[in-house]
Amino acid sequence: MSHAAPPAVTHLANGEWHRLHPATPLLKGGIALVAIIGFGVYNLRDAFIETLFGGGGSGDEDPVSWLLGHTAFWVIALAVLGFLLLLVAGFYVSWRMHTFRITDEVVEVRSGILFRTHRKGRLDRIQGINIARPFIARLFGAAKLEVNVAGQDANVQLDYLGSAAADDLRREILRLASGTQAAAASTEPTASGGGVVGQRVAELLAPELDPHEAPLESVVTMNLGRVIGSLLLSGFTVAVIGVVVAVIVSTNLTGEAWFLFAIVPGLIGGASYYWTRFTRSLRYTIAGTPDGIRIGYGLLSTSNDTLPPGRIHSVQVSQPLLWRITGWWEIKVNRATKSTTTDGSGQRNTTILPVGDRGDVMRVLALVLPGLSTDDALEMLQRGIESKGGDDGFTNSPRRAAPIRWFSWRRNGFALVDDAVLLRKGAIWRELVIVPLARLQSVAIDDGPIYRRLRLGAVKVHTVAGPITPSLGAIDRADAESFFETVAAAAVRSGSSDTSHHWRAHEAATLSTPPEPTQ
């Protein structure tokens, strides 16, 4: 895989300033430039051939041959050429001025020609590292590396780096961030044969998950049938069918056909939604590495995230209505960062299992919530997902909550397991939200006039913003109060004993490095 010698790769994280991949200007904006030049050349070609061979003048003169006949043309041509040269020079200078360095504490990027920006991200605040390879960049063997730091728009981007260099750099950054002082065992680069072309082909055809990076195989397998099935049975499909039926009915009733044309843009949008979901889900992998969970996606443009332990603020296991037939679930998470690597479906790297059966769900949960690994905890998760409710360890809504939770009052409840809160909701759209106590920011209890009359309460657990809003309504008022008290106290305990910002510091401590003072 790696074409650079190992020492040359690891030196990227040695605290010195480095430049990005030389093809960066081309990949970032140059493609458009090449396209424009190509377009110009294409148009000029006809005129060029005509002037050379004096082809018979066709009736309509095209603007290019008209221009050729004027002296002003040469002025314009020179101006265009000058502009292009300036542009190329600009790209080159901006590449020269775009430098980054990684020290033991921070990752820094300096960029800009006239307006300099200097961005620093603290390594112990890293929420994840994403490596994206857009299709064209993949052809060039380049990759974008993005260090996700907590906060809105606070990410440090390194685009582009060499594909192998990006992987090595990620490993290095994670090693520095993890708190281990000892160098991680460096992986042996596999022998690559066949020169540059052979190497590109090998990279394109390589499995999404580099076997050197994760000792474990992907814990979930995706097959074509399941991906297609999950899309056909999604809520989106139900909406599409609804719209189609509405259009057919209204066309029949009014006898006018314009409704049919009105939905064409919608159909195109729908098709692109299906396509992005499809290509994303098809090569999905999730695996545990020593530095966190690695999630990979993508067929042509690939993207993969490594999330260090303790960076997941809440987890939601949910089931769209029609997936009940096949017993599939999806898992989403809240993270303290907004990745700029978006995908068409707007999932924003928060869906960590697009579709999976119960076994897949349990395997993914074991990865993302390593704290919940005891048999009791797993049993509770299982019940949280599938139980119909009743006396099963969860504190459920009382019968008097039935007017508010018509179908789900038996199941609507919470439980505290080890160091996480489980909130179970919904009998039709089943859902389980898990919030690790160490990540919980605050807890609230709400009530209103109706709730008070029924002696009910609602609890909310606040985490960083994301697709999940952990809350639970219509539980017994006394239960809600005891939940509030227990969770508030447990959150404090769990927060003060949490060391996941330097997740491997204890390993370092055993290697005779003095331990960090815990607070």
Add this chain to the structure above:
Amino acid sequence: MSDVSTIDYQRVSPKYIVVDLVGYLISGVVMTAASFIPLLAFGWSLGWLPPVAVGVVSIVMIALTPRRVRAIGYALRDDDLVFRRGIMWTRVVAVPYGRMQLVDINRGPLARAVGLSELKLVTAAAATGVVIPGLPEAVAEELRDTLVTLAESRRAGL
């Protein structure tokens, strides 16, 4: 640890009633005036309904102001700050000290006239939304310093 219903809350300054009252008075007058538009502009026969409804709601809100202000409370417990507010729809929030990211003091023009400040606690979760209004300036500053010290000493990761 005490029970939620038995927490001994600190009340905010009674002067805050004036601030809140003026705020509701102004918005009540503006809303009532705005709700006359259907009557005056279109001459609907039932056009008198919106202003009456809005006016009544405003008056009820104004009348309840003293109770609403008395219902605002905060308590500094061993490991967290508890904040409560509301009479019809109540909300009680507990924020562990270690989770506070920053503490803000804001003063509106009216509040400044009567010497009050409001204290805003910010955690990594936007939903926390704890704003303690109606604190005398000295109290607000003292509370901020206490909270910052407490947060420093129990700092946890995100």
